[in-house]
Amino acid sequence: MSQPFRLNKEGLINRDKKISFxxxxxxxxxxxGDTIxxxxxxNGIHLVGRSFKYHRPRGFFGAGVEEPNAKLQVEFNGHSEPNVNATEMELVxxxxxxxxxxxxxxxxDVGAINNFLKMFFPAGFYYKTFMWPKSFWYKIYEPFIRKAAGLGVASIEKDKERYEHKFEYCDLLVTGSGPSGLASAYAAAKNGAKVILAEDKPRFGGTLLTDDVSIDNLSGKDWAEKIITELKSMPNVTVKNRSQVFGYYDHNMLVMFERVSDHLEKKSKFTPRQRLWYIRAKETILSTGSIERPIVFxxxxxxGIFLSAAAKEYMKVYGVLxxxxxxxxxxxxxxxxxxxxxxKNNVEPIILDTREEHSSELIDEAKSKGIDIRFSHGVIVANGYKKVKSAKIGKLNKDKNSFEKIETVDCDCICVSGFWTPSVHxxxxxxxxxKYEEKIDAxxxxxxxxxxxxxxxxxxxxTLEESLKHGFENGSxxxxxxxETKTEISIPNVNEKKYGAHDKFWCMPLPKNENPKRFVxxxxxxxxxxxxIALSEGYRSIEHVKRYTTLGMATDQGRTSNLNGLQLVSNIENKIVPEVGHTTFRPPFTPITIGTIVGREVGMEYMPTRKTPMHEWHEKNNAVFVDAGAWKRPRYYKLGSExxxxxSKREAKNVRENVGICDVTTLGKIDIKGPDAAEFLNRVYTNAWMKLPVGKARYGLMLREDGIVMDDGTTTRISENHYHMTTTTAQAANVLSHLEYYLQIVWPELNVNVxxxxxxxxxxxxxxxxxxDMLSKLYPDLDVSNEALPFMGYKEAEFFGVPSRIFRISFSGELAYEINVKSDHGMFMWEKMMEVGKDFxxxxxxxxxxxxxRIEMGHVAGPELDGRTIPSDVSLNGLVSKKKDFIGKNSLGREAFNVESRQKIVGLIPIDRKSSIPEGSHIVQDQNAKLPNPKLGHVSSSCWSVENNNPFSLAIMKDGKNMIGKKFFAVSPLKNKSIEVEVISSHYVDPEGKRVRS
Amino acid sequence: MLYIKCPYCGLRAQKEFSYGGDATVKRPNINEEVPSEDWDNFVYMRKSPRGKHIELWQHIAGCRQWIKVQRDTATHEIFQTAKVTEEIR
Known part of the structure; x- marks a missing residue:
């Protein structure tokens, strides 16, 4: 169990604690403290994955968020998570x-055959190779590509972890705890600002942990620790590690992804796995650092090929060669x-520098330490399939487009540096x-x-000096x-090595007759x-080149490839990089888990559950619930094995024959008060409201301004200036907003409150x-006769000692009442009704x-009032006043609304009187007609008529009023059914409406 | 997520608000004869400007007031908010 590439003492890991995996x-x-x-x-393992398209062997390239290759399927703490960045995930x-x-x-890897078939997989191969024959795409090509390409496997298990969302506000958000971030946070904290400092990695300090520098005579690492310790002690500062600010949204809102407990072996039950922070910052410091760029060869x-800084980080932070x-x-x-x-660690490197021989502080130091430096040199091609074994290197000519000398040197790793790219995401x-900065080519x-x-x-x-200075100044x-406080801070003395100029060189040429893949x-x-190829085929815009080649479109967002791609395009096109432009950066900066985005809004917490005060009774009595918006409503009460x-047949029949009670708490209710309430209702509803007496209810229809029915319901005049409006359950919120819109914006002169x-x-x-009969038992002291409480009548009375409202209104078409009591008394009312109702x-x-x-009575509801129907379509034109103006009235005169063959509601019964008609069925003349078969209408609601003991449906049909008596087919391709139907009146039961008035 | 200053409640997150369309559209007066072209313009015709736009929002999860918001439709910058009874510029 030795670790052949672990140094003896270097690094910030805890050597006292071994972790097995x-x-x-x-x-x-x-x-x-190790990452995977x-x-x-x-342990000397470099081959960790296969590439996306060619299945080429791949190893680690970076040491953090820039890693393009090492994406693993990782199981830990009971999760299986795909595409985990091995360079970021901490070992547990x-x-x-x-x-x-x-x-x-x-x-x-069998898929590696692609590497040898690579002539078939050039840029745009998706568009070229798999185009023909057309039907092959869905059946053969696409399933094959999906299987062959792709990343890890998403778990199909339910995620048992807890994820949280947090909303935070601050004066200054600092993203990154490198030197400039630390300096900014420190200066702002000293000014008393509310500061959040976010660091993506587990350790604070950024490059201070790996660079050979000193600040005020402390090493970079020690200085970082000193500043962090002080920041942590300040009440106005929140310091967060393992926290990636991944999105910058509108109005200075930033979103941060915190890995709270993935690195913990044990955690308490309520500790979330990850947390999403929505941070509204007054100011934001972006101290996100830079990422090293490779040179292409x-x-x-x-x-075995690494970014040079990653190699250094492995030594300095992890003690690994x-x-x-x-x-x-x-x-x-x-x-x-x-x-x-x-x-320093007794390993002899060879430096290949593309620049001509020259001198700088670092070059001189390397020379003095006896390091082999070869100027004007570069790697042409790496040899070795699953691991670098040697490299063909070449001495470049003056123009750097061919070689003066080529040789092969043995090596087991290549550390490449093509200068630095600021993280501007x-x-x-x-x-x-x-903007393009010529000085740094980025x-x-x-x-x-x-x-x-x-x-x-x-x-x-x-440079460190500049970074610190900018940090302190801007933070302050x-x-x-x-x-409005300014604390003077002296900028510390810095000791760092001076860098010479870099070489504008990013892609090695190839010797004649050699053609290894050079990956960007x-x-x-x-x-x-x-x-x-993309350029030769005529793609010019960098956005098109990106999409055609998929350059920079992987989960690493092209962190190590974008600029090299741009350089290549600009070289080939003979343009300068700023002319080529850059592609757009979009959030998230790094992949984040779906669980974090969802947060706690899963299962029961997905949205609020609204329960009526009688909910518990329904539950106890075997109600099967249905969702009506956020409400839970009993769909039916199951008796035995029903x-x-x-x-539903039993329940409906019982209403027709005896009496039933239904929980209607979910209906929208709006209180309307004010001296202009009647006038307001008169404008909102299509029918007349000025003469409704106190103590009476009226059915009303409201339209949108375009003439389409918006909602219906009854409104009752409780007192002179006080009305009680009901809406459908679904439209309650919309109707309230609608009323508020007219009262606040259109007719503010009306003195009404809702x-x-x-x-x-x-x-x-x-x-x-x-x-x-049942009502008279519920209200023994009240005259409930037809004369005292007629249809559309209203009374207030005590219900066994609690105040109640009695409305004589009906949705079922039967003699019916609705009783309202305060919510707290709901259960009491219901239980009393069940008790008293036994006798009936x-x-x-x-x-x-x-x-x-309601269907067999021909009463319309949501499926008919579907946002496409006007009053006459649903036979409610009798409620449309010709005398007064109201919302939407002017639209009713539109030509299309008044053509002879306008759609209208009808009833449908199956010819065989047995087959139920699926809702949503299309009505056609000939079920066998060639497609597209002209559609004459659609079935909106279907039921089993308990009164007539056969199926019955409502439908909206073209020229409906002239269709009565005719026969059609109701076809539902979805249910694979076609039923011959006869058109009848939509009022199947009690068409005169005698029962409600009885 | 936008940060909208409700003239009644102060700065609040967008999720408390509901969008309500162009605030410059004026409904023809009730009980008055309206030429059908004017009516059609009111009901159907909306500009979809790129840039400054005065729009209605309702603070539904707050004070429930409808408010005016002058916003850049391309950048989402909000220049001004006001009560519906107030004029924006």
Whole structure:
């Protein structure tokens, strides 16, 4: 169990705590503080995956968020998570990681045949190869591609973890705890600002942890620790590690992804796994640093090839050597630090520098330490299939387009540095148009768009001195504007090495007759030749080149490939990079889990559940519930082994024959008060309201301004200036907003107030021929005769000692009443009704029976008032006043609404009187007609008529009024049914409406 | 997510509000004869400007007031908010 590539003492890991894990079934160990990547490299494992398209062997390339290759399927703490970045995921006891996109194993992958068929997979191969024959796409090509390509496997298990959302407000959000971030946060905190400092990695400090610098005579690491310790002690500062700010949205809202407990072996039950922070910041410091850019060369994707800074980070942070025979391939000075670090650990590197021989502080130091430096040199092609074994290197000519000398050197790793790219993702997301900075050959933020200020390397300043200075200044100035306090801070003395100029060189040429793949985008397998093909085929816009080649479109967002891609395009096109432009950066910066986005809004917490005060009674009495918006309503009450059909039939029949009660609490209720209330209702409803006396209810219809029916319901005049409006359950919120719109904006001169009282009242309908008898028992002291309480009458009376409202209104078409009591008394009312109702054969009925009752009566509801019908379509034109104006009236005169063959509601019965007609069926003349078969209408509501004992449906039919007596087919391709039907009146039961008035 | 200043409640997150369309549209007076072209314009015709737009929002999860918001439809910048009874510029 030795770790051949672990250094003896270097690193910030905890060597006292071993952690065991498995990789592709092999038992290994690492230390607390390791990532999966560092632990695997320590164990000498580099081959971890296969590439997306060609299934080429891939290893680690970076040491953090920039990693394009090492995406693993990881099981830990009972999860199985795909596409985990091995360079970011911290090691936890018992973790098990497996390679993705390979079969049967990462060492022997059948899909690697693609690598040898690569002439068939050039840029745009999706568009070219799989176009013909057309039917093959869905049946053969696409399923095959899905299987062959792709990342890990999403778990199909329910996620048992807890995820949270948090809303936070602050004066200054600092994204990144490198030198400039620390300085900004510190200066702002000293000014008394409310500061949040977010660090993506587990350790604070950024490059201070790996760079050989000193600040005020402390090492970078110690200085970072000192500042963090002080920040943590300040009450106005929140310091968060393992927290990635991944999105910059409108109005300075940033979203942060916090990995709360993935790294913990044990955690308490209520500790969330991950947390999403919505942070509204007054000012934002973007101290996101920079990412090293590779130089493109042949087979540059071979395992064992690293970014130079990543190699240094593995040594300094994890005490791990990425190799023992390193080649350092660079166009700038920063890679010399990696070389020196190798040297310090007794490893002899060879430096290949594309620049001509010259001198700088770092070069001189490397020379003095006896490091082999070869100027004007570069790696042409890496040799080795599953691991680098050697490299063909070449001495470049003066123009750097061919070679003066080529040789092969042995090596076990190649550390490559093509200079640095500022991480401008968040700045770009904020709307900042980036600008090209010639000095560093990269884009940096331009003029502020929101309240973002980029500092340090993210703004193109690559020296520590400058980064700290910018950090302190901006942190101080931005916060001082908010807190109006300015604390003087002296900028510390810095000791760092000076870098010389970098070489503008990003892609190695190839010797004649050699054609190895040179990858620009590792994760999506995009090579130099792919970009050349795209350009030769006429793609010019960088956005098109991106989409055609998929350059930069993988989950790493092209962090290591975008600029090299742009350089290539600009070289081939003979344009300068700013002319080519850059593609758009979009959130999230790094992949985040779906669980975090969803947060706690799953299952019962997906949305609020509204329960009526009688809910518990329904539950106890075997109600089967149905969702009506957020409400739970009893659909039917199951007796014994009854089905929905049997139960609803029984319940509806009982209403027709005896009496039933129904919980109607969910109906929208709106209290309307004020001296102009009558006038207001008169404008809102299509019918006349000025003469409704106190103590009477009226059915009303309201339209939208375009003449379409919006909602219906009854409104009762409780007193002179007080009305009680009811709406359908579904439209309650819309109707309230609608009324508020007219009162606040259109007719503010009307003295009326509206307020929702839906939840203040519990309601129960008592319906059926015996309902009056039952009512008289419920109100023994009240005259409930037809004369004293006629249809559409209203009374207030005590219900066994509690105040109640009695409305004589009916939805079922039977003699019926609705009783309202205050919500708190709802259960009391219901239980009393059940008790008293026994003598009358009372049974509760649910929404299914309710629908049956209203359908066979021809009463319209949501399925008919579907946003496409005007009053005459649903035979409610009798409610439309010709004398007065109202909302939507002018639209009713439109030509299309008044043609002779206008659609109209009708009833349908099956010819065989047995087959039920599926809702949504289309009505056609000839069921066998050639498609498209002309549609004459659709079935809106269907039921089993309990009165006539056969199926009955409502339908909206073209020229409906002239169709009565004719025969058609109702066809439902969805249910694979076609039923011959006869058109009848929509009022199937009691067409004169005698019962409600009896 | 937008940050909208309700003239009654102060700065609140967008999720408390509901969008209500163009605030400059004026409904023809009730009880008055309206030429059908004017009516059609009121019901159907809306501009879809790129840039500054005065629109209605309702603070439904707050004070329930309808308010005016002057917003840039391309950048989402909000220049001004006001009560519906107030004029924007």
């Amino acid at each position: 498995t990789f592709n079934g092999k038992k290994l160990f690492g230390y607390e 990547a560092s632990a695997l490299i320590a 006891e018992g973790l098990s990681a497996t390679s993705q996109n390979c079969w049967p194993s990462v060492n022997f 042949g087979n540059n994707d071979t395992p 990425v190799g023992k025979k390193p080649l350092i391939f660079t166009n700038n000075d920063s890679a010399y630090e990696t070389a020196l670090e190798f040297k 968040l700045a770009s997301q904020s709307g900042n148009k980036l 884009f940096i933020p331009d003029k502020k768009k929101q309240h973002e200020t980029s500092v340090g390397a993210a703004n193109g300043s690559f 100035n931005l916060s001082a504007k908010i807190t 985008d590792f994760q999506n397998d995009v090579s130099v030749s792919d970009i050349e 089905t929905l059909f049997e139960a 307020v929702s009282t839906t939840e203040q009242w519990a309601g129960a309908a008592i319906a059926g021929p015996k309902s009056r 054969g009372n049974q509760p009925y649910g929404t299914e029976a309710l629908s049956t009752l």
